[in-house]
Structure formats: structure tokens, C-alpha cells
Amino acid sequence: MVLDVTAKDDKGNKIFSEQKEYVQYGLDVDGDMRYGAWQIKRFADTTLQPLAVKREHMAIPVAEGTKxxxxxxxxxxxxxxxxxxxxxxxxxxxxxxxx
Amino acid sequence: MRYLATFFLIAAFIFALPLAANAEFNTIDDLAKAYSDETCKGCHAKIYDEWKKSYHSQSTIHSLGGIRNFVAVGIQKEWDRPINKKDLMKCFHCHAPQLSQASDELAVKIGKLIVAAVDEKDEAKKAAAKKELEKLNVGCVICHNTIVNRPAIASLGVPEKDAMYGPAEVSAPHKTMKSNIIKESVFCGQCHGIYNPPDSDLIMCNTLYDSYLNTYTPYGGQQTCQDCHMKEKNRGHTFPGAYVADIVKEGIEVTADATGYKHLTGTKWVPRIIVTADIYNKSGHRTPDG
Known part of the structure; x- marks a missing residue:
């Protein structure tokens, strides 16, 4: 699951782009990422937890004079x-x- | 004529259900026949049609890539073992529990078909392997008999071989049994969570149920898997999940905004935008999950 924030100035130029990824990466016993269910023994977990709100803040710098x-x-x-x-x-x- | 048809229907139930219990099967067709849903379809057409659209009806072929990797990479390469029933059951304990009644030879054949259905260069052979594997799924008999008592087997006992277990007391041409556990999240959780096989080598295929137990319920969640994935919107036996837009959207609520302001850096004002997004996971488990 990906939150994507993009901003374009009044000339159509992309001035900002950031993605936040919510995902569960499976890791093996050595801490390396794996896809096989039999290899995975723990997780690096950035998923959205149940009944919880994930708040994201981003600051977009804008060039002076941009309308x-x-x-x-x-x-x-x-x-x-x-x-x-x-x-x-x-x-x-x-x-x-x-x- | 109508009575004769009814007689044959009842006879079909009587002869169909017991097959699933104690036999050992040597061919996929015999195994599939013992667990066939075709008999159920006669009286439960709507439920059958719902189930047919669900991923439970494709529980082997939908996960073919992952199961193939387990067989070819896990069993054969990493563990350096021949394909064997004991290891295959680490997948099929859930993806097609009826495999427990396959002979060792049939289990090995199924393991080879799994690899062929992905790796085979000959497209005709590949398609044929896939077609065979389509016969292995999680159908009526599996949930309503075979695995119904599994999460509480010591207290509930082995299901009666010729009975179909359901959430209510009903009368039918076949033997029926009221089951409370089939209404509980743990019933779904036996397959939609971390699997601890007899040799204790944990299989972390998905962690939905673990998240439900350890996060959702401690935070006050009270709904069951069945509440959202079956009862809500009369979803019935379609069991929609992560591949179905409707239920995915239902589980996530987003509030976002972007506000401009002039930021003061020393003595200079510069334009800036602040973006805030609140993402609320309303579902009963972490999202996403495998």
C-alpha cells in the first residue's frame, strides 16, 4: 500500500514527490529479506495496524514567486x-x- | 419421477460424504471425488456459486507460485530432500487439507505437478498440470467437516464422518451438526495465520489472525472474520479479501489536506505547503497482509 504525494508548480514542473510504503517485509534468521513463507522468521513491518490512525506529515518547499x-x-x-x-x-x- | 430424483440425491449424499473420511487415495480424481462439491450444489446452488467465485475454490492454483517455490527451492534445493508428503503438508494443511488422505505416491505426484504447472516448457503439459491441480481446493466438505474442529480437536473431537457442520441447527437430507467454532475467528485463523507444523518449522505464509488476536482485539475490536468477510453486505461464501476493491476500501478511511503558508527563514518569507494525511485502518488485522 502506497501513499503518494506529488506537487507541481504553476508551470507544470514537478517540485515535490514522496511515497510512503506500508508493507510487511519477511526476513530470514540472518535478517535478510525473503519471499518464501518457510524462510521468513520475522518481519520488518510498516503496515497499518488495526484500529489505529497513521498520521503522515510532509512539508513541501515552494520557490518564491510561485503563485x-x-x-x-x-x-x-x-x-x-x-x-x-x-x-x-x-x-x-x-x-x-x-x- | 420426482421421488426417484430425491432418492438418488439423498443416496448421493450418503455415499459421497463417508468417502472423505478414512480412505487413502491413489489418484487425484479419486481424492477430488471424495471431496466433491457437486453433490452440495444440488441443494445449495447459491452458496456453491458464491464459493466458486472465491479464492477458496482456487486455493491451490491461486498460490501456485509460492507453493512451487516451497517445493523446488525449499524442499528440494535448500533442504536437499526429495519431494515428500510430510513437507508438502506444510502448504496443503491449508491449501488442500484433503492431501492428508493421499497416498505417499500421490502426494509426490502432486508435488511434481506443482513444479510442472509453473516450470514446464511444454505449454500443453503445463496447462494439463494446472488443470489437475484445479481439483484441489478448499471446498464444502473441508470447512464443514474435515477441518471444522481442528482448532479445538481435543475437546470437540474428530468430526463425524458423514455429517456436515454448520452454524445453525437445520434438517437436511444428510446428517447435520450445529457447530459453534465455525462461527469463531479461530476457525478462519487456523489457516489465515502463522502455521506451526508438527516438526515446528514455522511457516509464515500470512499473519492476519496473529494481528487480529494481538492487536485488533486488545484495542477493543469485537467483530469476527465472518462478520466482515461473510455477513456484511451478504458476502456469504465469496469471502472477499485483499484482491477485492470493495472490501479493501471499506477497511481504510483517509482524511488528507494540503495547506499553504509563508515560512519565515531569518528575515525572509518563503512559500511552503504542509500536507497531512490520516490513514485509519478500520479492519480487524494489519493491512496489508499476505
Whole structure:
């Protein structure tokens, strides 16, 4: 599952892009990432925990003189193996600056 | 004519169910026949159709890649063992529990078919292997008899061989038994959590149930697996999960915003945007999970 935040300035240039990944990486006894269920003995876990809110903050630096910035925030659930992507949330917002 | 049809239907139940109990099978067809859902379909068509759409009906072939890796990499390469029933059961304890009734020879054959269904260069042979493996799944008899008492086997005992266990007391042309455990999360959890096989080599295929037990319920969660994945929206025996958009979206709530402001650096004001996203996992387990 990936939270993607992208911002473009009023000229259409991408000025910010950041992804937060929520995933459970299986690790073997040596602490190396593995895919096999028989190899996995512990996890590096950044998944969303049940009944909990995960709050993400990001600060987007904007060049002086920029009048508008288009911000896009999306959350998608992807299954790379099955080539399946489930869009969960999407917000597009224009942020305006006056000088 | 109608009475005759009913007679044959009842006879079919009587003869179909016992087969699943104590026999040892030497062919996939015999094993599949003993656990066939075709007899159930006659009276439970709606449930059968729901189940047919579920991943339970594809419990072997949907996980073919992972099971193939276990056989070819795990058993054969890393452990340096021939394909054998005991090791195969580490997957099939859940992916097709009926394999416990396969002869050793049949189990080895199934193990080889698993590898062939992924690695075989000859497309016709590959497709044929896949077709055979489609016969191994988690069907009616598995949940409503074979594994129904497994999480509490010492107290509930081995299921009666000719009975179908369900959540309510009902009368049917076949023997029925009311089961409380089939309504409990632990019933699903026996397969949707970490598996501890007889040789104790843990199989961490997924950890949903562990998350449900250790995080969801301590934080006050009270719903069962069946509440969300079966009862809600009359999902029934389709058991939707991580591959179904509707239930994935239902489990996650997002609130987000982006706000601009002028940031003061020394004596200079620079524009800046703060993004906040709150992602609430409303489901009964960690998300995502395997």
C-alpha cells in the first residue's frame, strides 16, 4: 500500500514527490529479506495496524514567486504479483500564494 | 419421477460424504471425488456459486507460485530432500487439507505437478498440470467437516464422518451438526495465520489472525472474520479479501489536506505547503497482509 504525494508548480514542473510504503517485509534468521513463507522468521513491518490512525506529515518547499501549486495525494493498494492496483483515496488541491 | 430424483440425491449424499473420511487415495480424481462439491450444489446452488467465485475454490492454483517455490527451492534445493508428503503438508494443511488422505505416491505426484504447472516448457503439459491441480481446493466438505474442529480437536473431537457442520441447527437430507467454532475467528485463523507444523518449522505464509488476536482485539475490536468477510453486505461464501476493491476500501478511511503558508527563514518569507494525511485502518488485522 502506497501513499503518494506529488506537487507541481504553476508551470507544470514537478517540485515535490514522496511515497510512503506500508508493507510487511519477511526476513530470514540472518535478517535478510525473503519471499518464501518457510524462510521468513520475522518481519520488518510498516503496515497499518488495526484500529489505529497513521498520521503522515510532509512539508513541501515552494520557490518564491510561485503563485499556485497543484497537490495530489493518493493512496493505493497494490498487488505487484497479481498486477492489481486498487485506488483507495485521491485528493487534488490547488494551493494559492499571494505576494 | 420426482421421488426417484430425491432418492438418488439423498443416496448421493450418503455415499459421497463417508468417502472423505478414512480412505487413502491413489489418484487425484479419486481424492477430488471424495471431496466433491457437486453433490452440495444440488441443494445449495447459491452458496456453491458464491464459493466458486472465491479464492477458496482456487486455493491451490491461486498460490501456485509460492507453493512451487516451497517445493523446488525449499524442499528440494535448500533442504536437499526429495519431494515428500510430510513437507508438502506444510502448504496443503491449508491449501488442500484433503492431501492428508493421499497416498505417499500421490502426494509426490502432486508435488511434481506443482513444479510442472509453473516450470514446464511444454505449454500443453503445463496447462494439463494446472488443470489437475484445479481439483484441489478448499471446498464444502473441508470447512464443514474435515477441518471444522481442528482448532479445538481435543475437546470437540474428530468430526463425524458423514455429517456436515454448520452454524445453525437445520434438517437436511444428510446428517447435520450445529457447530459453534465455525462461527469463531479461530476457525478462519487456523489457516489465515502463522502455521506451526508438527516438526515446528514455522511457516509464515500470512499473519492476519496473529494481528487480529494481538492487536485488533486488545484495542477493543469485537467483530469476527465472518462478520466482515461473510455477513456484511451478504458476502456469504465469496469471502472477499485483499484482491477485492470493495472490501479493501471499506477497511481504510483517509482524511488528507494540503495547506499553504509563508515560512519565515531569518528575515525572509518563503512559500511552503504542509500536507497531512490520516490513514485509519478500520479492519480487524494489519493491512496489508499476505
Amino acid at each position: 499556485t501549486v497543484d497537490v495530489s495525494i493518493t493512496l493505493k493498494y497494490d498487488h505487484p504479483g497479481a498486477k492489481l492496483e486498487i485506488p483507495i483515496y485521491s485528493l487534488k488541491k490547488k494551493v494559492t500564494f499571494t505576494y
